[in-house]
Every structure is written in structure tokens, then in C-alpha cells.
Amino acid sequence: MAKKQTFADKLTKIKEHADVVKCSSCSQESVVTYAKYVESKVSEKTGAWKFLERRVQLCGNCGTIVG
Ligand SMILES: [Zn+2]
Numbered sequence: 213m214a215k216k217q218t219f220a221d222k223l224t225k226i227k228e229h230a231d232v233v234k235c236s237s238c239s240q241e242s243v244v245t246y247a248k249y250v251e252s253k254v255s256e257k258t259g260a261w262k263f264l265e266r267r268v269q270l271c272g273n274c275g276t277i278v279g
Contacts, residue, residue, distance in 0.1 A: 235273060236278070246269060247270050251266070
């Protein structure tokens with residue numbers, strides 16, 4: 213009984229840290245993977261490079277950006 217309880221606790225903890233989304237690309241519920249996405253742009257006014265860093269969510273199933 214004690215072992216079962218521990219296992220259940222573990223599962224709960226994993227679920228708390230993982231976001232599950234319904235992916236529109238593969239139509240499946242999948243765990244989100246976070247990735248850092250850096251977008252580089254040249255400013256039209258100054259001609260200088262700009263780097264926009266943002267965090268994206270990837271479908272853990274097919275790898276499509278979901279958010
Ligand atoms: Zn997907």
C-alpha cells in the first residue's frame with residue numbers, strides 16, 4: 213500500500229509541471245515542450261539587427277508550435 217501511495221504522488225507531481233494541450237496539427241493531446249525562439253530582424257529605420265527572444269510551446273508529439 214505504501215508503495216502505491218508513493219507512485220501516485222510521483223505521477224501527480226509530474227502532471228503539475230507538464231502542460232497538456234490539444235494540438236491543432238496532429239489533433240492529439242500532448243505534453244508541451246518549451247523552447248526558446250530567437251527572431252532576428254533588421255530595423256528599417258536604423259538598419260541595425262534586432263533580436264526578439266520569446267518562449268514558444270512545442271507539441272511534444274509532432275513538434276508544431278502551439279503557443
Ligand atoms: Zn501535434
